[in-house]
Amino acid sequence: MRDLKTDYFEDIQLFRNKVQLFWCVVLLLFLFSYPFLVKAYYLTVFNLMAVNIIVALGLNLLIGNTGQISLGHAGFVAIGAYTTVLLLKSGVPFIVALIAAAIAAGFFGLLLGIPSLKLEGPYLAIATLAFGLAVTIIIGRMDFLGGRMGFSVPKINLTWTGLNYDRSLYYVILIITIISVFVARNILKSRIGRSFQAIRDSDIAASAIGVNITRYKLYSFAISAFYAGVAGSLWALYLGFINPTLFTFILSINFLAIVVIGGLGFITGSILGAVVMTYLNLQLQNVPDIPVIGPLLQQFSEAFMMPTGITNISWVLTGLILILIVLFEPLGLYGIWLRIRIYWKRWPF
Amino acid sequence: MGQLFQVHNLTKRFGGLTAINNLTFEVEEKEIFSIIGPNGAGKSTVFNCINGLYKPEEGTMLFKKQDLVGKRPDQIASLGIARTFQNLELFANMTTLDNLMLGRHKAMKAGIFSIAGLSIRRSPAAREEMANRRKVEEIIDFLELESARDVYVANLPYGKQKLVELGRALAMEPELILLDEPAAGLTQEEKEEMIYSIRDIRDLLGITVILIEHNMQMVKYISDRILAINFGKMITCGDVEDVLNHPEVISAYLGEETEEDVNTINE
Numbered sequence: 001m002r003d004l005k006t007d008y009f010e011d012i013q014l015f016r017n018k019v020q021l022f023w024c025v026v027l028l029l030f031l032f033s034y035p036f037l038v039k040a041y042y043l044t045v046f047n048l049m050a051v052n053i054i055v056a057l058g059l060n061l062l063i064g065n066t067g068q069i070s071l072g073h074a075g076f077v078a079i080g081a082y083t084t085v086l087l088l089k090s091g092v093p094f095i096v097a098l099i100a101a102a103i104a105a106g107f108f109g110l111l112l113g114i115p116s117l118k119l120e121g122p123y124l125a126i127a128t129l130a131f132g133l134a135v136t137i138i139i140g141r142m143d144f145l146g147g148r149m150g151f152s153v154p155k156i157n158l159t160w161t162g163l164n165y166d167r168s169l170y171y172v173i174l175i176i177t178i179i180s181v182f183v184a185r186n187i188l189k190s191r192i193g194r195s196f197q198a199i200r201d202s203d204i205a206a207s208a209i210g211v212n213i214t215r216y217k218l219y220s221f222a223i224s225a226f227y228a229g230v231a232g233s234l235w236a237l238y239l240g241f242i243n244p245t246l247f248t249f250i251l252s253i254n255f256l257a258i259v260v261i262g263g264l265g266f267i268t269g270s271i272l273g274a275v276v277m278t279y280l281n282l283q284l285q286n287v288p289d290i291p292v293i294g295p296l297l298q299q300f301s302e303a304f305m306m307p308t309g310i311t312n313i314s315w316v317l318t319g320l321i322l323i324l325i326v327l328f329e330p331l332g333l334y335g336i337w338l339r340i341r342i343y344w345k346r347w348p349f
Numbered sequence: 350m351g352q353l354f355q356v357h358n359l360t361k362r363f364g365g366l367t368a369i370n371n372l373t374f375e376v377e378e379k380e381i382f383s384i385i386g387p388n389g390a391g392k393s394t395v396f397n398c399i400n401g402l403y404k405p406e407e408g409t410m411l412f413k414k415q416d417l418v419g420k421r422p423d424q425i426a427s428l429g430i431a432r433t434f435q436n437l438e439l440f441a442n443m444t445t446l447d448n449l450m451l452g453r454h455k456a457m458k459a460g461i462f463s464i465a466g467l468s469i470r471r472s473p474a475a476r477e478e479m480a481n482r483r484k485v486e487e488i489i490d491f492l493e494l495e496s497a498r499d500v501y502v503a504n505l506p507y508g509k510q511k512l513v514e515l516g517r518a519l520a521m522e523p524e525l526i527l528l529d530e531p532a533a534g535l536t537q538e539e540k541e542e543m544i545y546s547i548r549d550i551r552d553l554l555g556i557t558v559i560l561i562e563h564n565m566q567m568v569k570y571i572s573d574r575i576l577a578i579n580f581g582k583m584i585t586c587g588d589v590e591d592v593l594n595h596p597e598v599i600s601a602y603l604g605e606e607t608e609e610d611v612n613t614i615n616e
Contacts, residue, residue, distance in 0.1 A: 008479040011446075014468045183465065190464040190474065191450075191457045198440050198451050205438035208400055209521060210426035210455035219461070265442075 012189050014182075031174055035167040043170045045282060047238045050177040051231045052274035056258045057184045057267065058227025063256070064265030065193065066220040067200030068116050069125045072132025073255045076105040076225040078247035079135065080232025082145055085153050085242060094156040094237075098176075102229035109225020113218040132252050140244040150243020153236050173234050180227065185267050187223065196220050197265075254281075257318060261325050263334025272333040277318070284314035353378045353557050354525055359408035361391075361398055361581075368394045369405070370581040376525070376559060381551055383560045383572040385592075387601055391581035392561045393435055396527050399559075400432050401425040412525065427455045431518035432527035435561075437510055441503040445494055445513050446485065448502055452520025453481040488516050491553075492546060508539040515546065525557045526550065532564050540564070544571055569593060577601070 005011070015021040035043060055073060062068050080101040087097035115127045140148045158168035187193045195216045198206035207213050236242045254277070262273020288294040301313050329335045354376040361369040368391045376382045384392050397403040399410060401422035410417040417425055431452075440448050459467075459474040466472030489495055492512050497505055502513055511531060518526055531547065532540045544567055550556050562568050568575065568589075575592040577584040579601040585592050592598060 008482040009470050009475065011482070012467050012475060012478055013470075182468075186464045186467045187461075190467055190478070191454055191459055192461060192464065194443070194447055194451050195454060197443055197447070198454075201440035201442055202438045204402065204422075205434065205440065205517075206451075207402075207422035208426060208432055208434075208438070209452055209517060210423045211451070212421070212423045223461075 014185075028178075032171075035163075035170050040166050043166050044238065045278070046170065047173050047234070048282075049275050049278045050173045051235045051238075052255070052258055052278050053177055053271050054180045054231040054234070055228050055255050056262060056270035056274045057180055058224040058231075059255050060259045060262070060265065060267070060270045061184060061187065061193075061196065061227070062220050062224035063259055064263075064269070065188065065200060066196040066217065068217065068220060069121070070112070070128040070221075070224065071125050071249075071252050071256065072112070072128040072130070072135070073224075073228050074247040074249065074251035075132040075135035076109060076228035077232035077235065077251070078139060078244070079108055079225075080105045080229030081236035081242050081247070082139060082232075083229070084233040084236050085151065086145075088154045088156065094172075098230065098233045101233040102226045105229025105232065106222045106226035109221040109223075109228075110218055112225070113221030116217050116221060117214055129249070129252075132247075133249060136244040136247050139247075146243065148244060150241060150246075152241045153239065155240075156237065169238055173238065176230065176234060180230065181267065181271070184227075184270075188267065192216070192219065254318075257322055261322060261332050263332030263337075266331070266334045268337060269332050269334035272337060276333060280318070280321075281314060284317055287313055351378055352376070353413065354559075355409075355411045356395075356399075357409045357411070359395070359398060359405050359410065361394055361403055361405045368581050369398065372408070372578065372581065372583055374576050374583070374586055376557060377573075379551060379555055379557055380573040381547065381558045381560060381571055383562055383568045383575045384578065385562065385565075385568055385575060385598075386578040386584075390578050390601075392578065393529055394581070395578075396432060396529055396559075396561065399425075399430065399527060423455075426521065429521075429524040430527065431521045431523035431525070433511075433514045433518050433529055433531060435529040435533065437514055439502045439510055439514055439517075442501060444499050444501055445489075445497045445505070445516075446499060448513055448517050449485040449488060449520045450481065452488075452517040453485060455521065456484075457481055484522075485520055488519050491519070491549070492516050508535050511535060511539075511543070512546070519550065519554070519556075523556060525559065528558060528560045528562075530561055530563065532562060532567055540567065547571060565593070 010016070015024060034046065055077060059070065059073055062070055083101035083104045084097045087100055088094065092100075112128060112131050116124050119127055139145050155165065158165060158172070161168040161171065163171075195206065195211045198209070198211055199213060199216055199220075203213055239246075258273040258277045259270060260273075261277060262271070263269025288298050297313050301316075325332055331338065352375050356372060356374050359369055359372040360367065372395065384395060386392050394403065398405045399417060401417065401420055401424070405418060408418070412428060412430060415428065417428075420428075440451060443451075457477055459477055463472070463474045466474040467478065469475060489498060492515065494509070494512055494516060497509050497513065502510060505513065511534075515528070515531065528547065532543050535543060547558060547560070548571065551558055560568070560572065572589050574587060575589055576586040577592050577595065577598045579597075584597045584601060585595045
């Protein structure tokens with residue numbers, strides 16, 4: 001009888017029950033002690049995961065919840081990253097640069113949302129794709145943005161934390177990620193999130209019950225780009241340098257893959273997708289080290305695809321996972337997670 | 350009782366086809382007003398014009414002295430006009446509860462900057478959410494949708510889906526509700542329940558109803574007045590008996606007896 005509800009507030013409160021609260025506290029304790037448990041390399045791994053989580057949260061809001069598509073999210077990440085670096089270079093404090101970067105990306109999201117009012121499906125996909133490509137090309141041509149060489153990112157002042165730079169940065173990124181998850185979750189539980197889903201399921205009915213389709217589609221694009229801007233800002237910070245080749249079309253596709261593999265329309269899906277895909281991408285780079293299979297795969301890749309070899313293999317495997325997920329588990333990793341949870345709830349039956 | 354809604358000289362064309370031709374009618378406050386006509390007569394087009402999905406070429410539609418022509422569907426919705434659809438336009442991947450809560454969309458104000466407060470019981474956003482949730486529960490109670498509350502609408506049987514759509518329209522607390530074939534596809538029992546629900550909507554909630562329906566029994570039983578149209582033109586409008594016994598209405602529904610038919614029968 002754990003899930004019996006007695007109060008309307010229970011539907012919107014953060015934790016459904018004490019068990020959930022307990023596990024969240026355990027997870028937070030682990031995350032906050034993480035820098036003292038592992039080597040510096042794994043901090044970078046987490047940072048990369050966190051950045052992907054933030055982008056995925058925003059992109060999932062757009063694709064999974066509002067039913068619009070974007071193949072240009074790398075463009076928003078780039079806008080966030082470059083805005084942050086420019087502002088940091090001119091001596092603005094990081095928190096201001098972060099917010100400005102997010103707002104700048106959000107503004108471009110709003111602009112990109114305008115074609116979404118007229119375009120649907122594949123047409124919108126092409127429009128957003130063009131945006132993503134255009135951003136990197138334009139940035140590459142601007143000398144004050146470092147051109148094709150890019151520029152290095154100034155370190156921010158985190159000495160007040162009393163920890164070394166890597167660890168302090170980790171905490172900054174962790175806290176912003178937690179806030180991002182919290183906000184995304186509340187957006188989805190609110191009337192705004194419901195309106196997004198209404199547009200996804202039936203825009204005619206949504207307008208008939210009073211949802212202003214124009215406004216909410218633009219909201220969705222702006223919020224989604226805002227998240228990408230935050231992620232870009234953090235990414236620039238821990239990478240230490242940025243150049244236009246970081247924000248390729250492939251990156252946009254990677255974000256899309258994260259969201260689809262994680263589970264369209266679910267926050268847990270965004271998180272699971274980002275964590276698993278980041279980990280996979282990193283691990284797949286070690287494929288040649290696997291005995292027997294590794295060299296074989298590399299030979300195969302060099303023979304039939306590009307001579308550069310191993311990056312292709314990781315993409316082939318990502319593609320394979322994507323196909324399998326879509327075929328067998330449309331809810332993605334979130335679906336698997338759900339089944340595990342139900343299994344344990346009903347155990348031993 | 351005053352007039353709530355007046356349509357004057359409404360004309361809607363699709364290219365060369367005139368779907369609605371110079372249609373004029375009035376709806377009184379708190380009446381059940383039915384629109385009947387054969388397939389393709391333009392009944393749903395009338396709804397789509399009222400609701401703002403189509404923009405009529407000519408005419409005015411006055412609702413509480415405001416012209417609806419040129420307004421967006423969401424603006425018309427917030428004036429107090431709700432509707433259901435012939436082929437169900439539900440938010441299929443959401444629960445019944447969320448569907449009905451969406452009906453409360455216009456009644457709620459929480460913006461993007463207040464949603465962080467949703468997790469705090471006493472915050473305005475959470476209080477608003479709960480107050481509207483209470484309203485939705487009243488409608489769930491009214492339509493007896495308790496068992497469907499937390500079920501994804503796509504998984505509900507057709508009859509329940511119809512009720513959810515009706516509930517969503519009611520959640521808007523409209524003054525005028527447009528029902529497009531509410532009984533189509535329902536079993537006999539569900540039809541009867543639907544008839545009682547529609548009566549209750551008018552009698553208990555005081556909402557004016559405009560109804561499109563093919564089931565003549567239901568129309569006869571439920572309506573205060575009927576408008577009959579064919580090829581987008583009004584045949585007749587008035588009391589139930591007068592309209593249903595009107596020769597043109599009968600011929601529009603049953604087809605005209607031609608000389609050839611008579612000959613075939615005689616042979």
